[in-house]
Amino acid sequence: MACPSLPPATIPSVILIVISLELIVCWGAHTDAEALLKFKSSLEISNDALGDWGLESSPCSENKANWVGIICHKGHVWGLKLENMGLKGSIDMESLEGVPFLRIISLKNNHFEGSLPDVKRVGALKSLFLSGNQLSGNIPGDSFSNMMSLKKVHLAHNQFEGQIPWSLVELPRLLELRLEGNKFSAQIPNFQQKAFKSFNISHNDQLHGPIPQALSHMDPSSFSGIEGLCGPPLNKPCNTANMPSIASIIMVSIALTQALLAIGAGIVILSRRNQSSSCEEVPANVKSPGARALDPGVGAKSPDRASSHGSGRRVAEGAKLSFVREDLEKFDLSDLLKASAQILGSGCFGSSYKAAMTGGPVVVVKRFKQMNNVDKDEFQEHMKRIGRLKHPNLLPLVAYFYKKEEKLLITNFVEKGSLVIQLHGQKAEGQPALDWSARLKIIKGIAKGLRYLYSELPSLITPHGHLKSSNVLLNANYEPLLSDYGLIPVINQEHAQDLMVAYRSPEYNQQGRITKKTDVWSFGLLILEILTGKLVANFLHQGKGGDEEDLASWVKSITATEWNSQVFDKNMGPTKSSEGEMMKLLRIALACCESDFEKRLDLREVVEKIEELKEKDGDEDFYSSYASESDIRSSRGLSDELNFTM
Structure with missing residues (x-):
């Protein structure tokens, strides 16, 4: 597309406006071209596969692509599809930041090596396809944080290792996740997405532990080649006796604090006496709160003791949780005692614990010993009052446990932890x-x-x-x-x-x-x-x-x-x-x-x-309001995300 030359001052204002808009579109096209050429310079190309990439032409003419491997919409670069081209080198995500309407990246079946590129730089991506390369190493837990539009992530048949990144759990629109044929280890994060159309983590033979409930309906082939997994949809029940649990964490807690005999060892392990006068929240580990929080296999471990498990069973037989919300999933005290556990930190009132129940919710249990002047009826009435509160910016109370000497308050687990x-x-x-x-x-x-x-x-x-x-x-x-x-x-x-x-x-x-x-x-x-x-x-x-x-x-x-x-x-x-x-x-x-x-x-x-x-101070700039993403999404000539299979 040839850019118009600047008009003389005698041309009518209406024509000036039209030409100005043409200049804006032309400027956007050159911006895309320059960014893509910078991206090309980071690649090692063994042939002339990208030979038509150059400033002699713009990447797009409306919905027609002028460059190979480009998907266009309304004159903007919408997708990058460079598959099976023998490409090597680095995947320069920084340069792709300069392509503002980029929504699809597919670099499948090339020869890229090294770590996962910084995909968050292109935060509005909807589809990411990097399968069939030689990418390797640990993927940082927050690699996909805030990529709320991301629907498809294909990283299969690379050499990634370590934990599956916890930020994938955050993605509300995620429909496809393909991680098969890598070297991921530890437990599967507690995925909650209900609408997976494609999910596969097969042949990551170092994964272990229970399959999250939200994945229990997937085809068993999605988990093939992994001996350490258990639970539905596999015909292999989980042995909870060997899992780190609240009942096993007692030995660590007792070793660090005074023995607490109030309601039996099985419940006591949910708390640790706060020896300090400090009211400052002391996180158990602040190095990587997201990875810690979303990995149900992480937590303090100690040898199983029959006494602690026995105490937990005796308490469970004679006590129960009181739920204050009808719209949340219920569970028994015995389920809570068997949950895998992790100390989150200590605050004014005592310690907080994350409890991940097999096939159930992940909750936080907080212990209070400073409520023993409150009678049971008064306490229950106030907890019901708090339980009726519903607001997007309040953490809802789920349940409580009442005993005269101390109380347990149970809430949902929150992904990113505290603001502190x-x-x-x-x-x-x-x-x-x-x-x-x-x-x-x-x-x-x-x-x-x-x-x-x-x-x-x-x-x-x-x-x-x-x-x-x-x-x-x-x-x-x-x-x-x-x-x-x-x-x-x-x-x-x-x-x-x-x-x-x-x-x-x-x-x-x-x-x-x-x-x-x-x-x-x-x-x-x-x-x-x-x-x-x-x-x-x-x-x-x-x-x-x-x-x-x-x-x-x-x-x-x-x-x-x-x-x-x-x-x-x-x-x-x-x-x-x-x-x-x-x-x-x-x-x-x-x-x-x-x-x-x-x-x-x-x-x-x-x-x-x-x-x-x-x-920001003042109004939005003209270009942002003129060429907004909402304009593109309103087009009926394009599917929701050019939803083709790559």
Whole structure:
């Protein structure tokens, strides 16, 4: 396509607009061409297979491809299909970032070597086909994070090893996963996708353990050549006696803490006495939270002891869980005791444990010993009240176990763990830090969750009461889920004053009381932590006037003109286009941290101001609004993803 020359000033404005649009399309075509030629330069081509790739012509003319191996739509490069061409070299995903409408990459049956390329760089991909190469090594767990449009992943017949990446579990639209003929090991992640049209992990002979329930309907040939797998659809029952379980983890817990005799060893192993006065969440392992969290085979192991298993059975016979939600899958206490287990960390109230039940849900069990002043009827009524709460930004309570001396609260497991890990934990290799867009999304979600709590729990002075970064969990889409909310009525008052965030507020330190604006103060601190990247959880070690005032005071001590260079977390990445909105949010946070609660913003004002914030200063640029992906998706001349089989 030849680009129009710039018109003289005498040409009518309507024609100028038409020519301007032609220039935009032409510019986009050249952008695609330049990016693809850069990609070509990274390849080793043994013949003239890509000989027609050049700036003499654009890759696409409407829906017609001018270059070999290109799939076009509306003048844009939509797919890259370079199969069986003997290609070698590196797969330069960075250059493919310059092809904005690229949705399909197929490099099947070539000779590429080395590790999996950084496919996240082309985050809008729908189909990725790399089968039949010599790619090798471990695939980082987060390799497919945030690729929410991805439907097809074919990596078969390479030499990949290590764990199947946990980020594949996150993909809500995943329909095809082909991993056969590699060297993957460990257990199969707990896939939850219900709509798999094609799934195959056969001939990865180092895989072992139970097949996740969501895969139990697949053809048995999908798991052939793997002796270590068990459960449906294979005719091989699982032997749970040899699996790391909550009943086996007791020996590690008892070795590290005092013996707890309250409700039998089988239940006791769900907890570990918190010897520290700290209320800071201490993750058991923050090196790679995603990989740890989604691998049901990971966890502390110890020799099986008959006494611990026996105790667990005796407890299970005489006790049961109380469920507060009808819309969630139920299970027995005995199922929980047999679940594979892993210590997630220790917080104010005790330890949290991940429990992965064979063929059932993955849950988190949290133990509380600071509720023994609450009678059973009062406790049950409050748990039912909390169980009725339903909001996208609240972690729902699933069930509880009541005993006078201690309580167990059970919730669903959340993929990415807590916000404190995402902000301050050691990242796995290649795992990006939270950028400004993700942090703003998280803050807006927290605000919505708090607003809901205030509307549904109006009788509580402080509906959350324990808001901090370790009590904000992130799901696969980085939506925040508030946890440990609404507990002030059932926590012993003497313990609440020592442990809960609300009782570290200026008004409690000054006047001995909490107020309707106490959660706002906690929220302000949390926003400052998110924006600055500075850990404020250690203020809980302090007395009056502790670190909770230091961070806000530190920000106030720096002039606003220096906030961008000195205050904002550099790990957010490039933020030049968002400085104005970030400044607004920082001012909102400082207003929330006002020590005089009478002058502090109320929650309604805070939420309204936060909802007005945008990712970028000003409006979107013209090209983004003109050539949006929604325009392409609206075309009826193309199937949902050019859904052909490669």
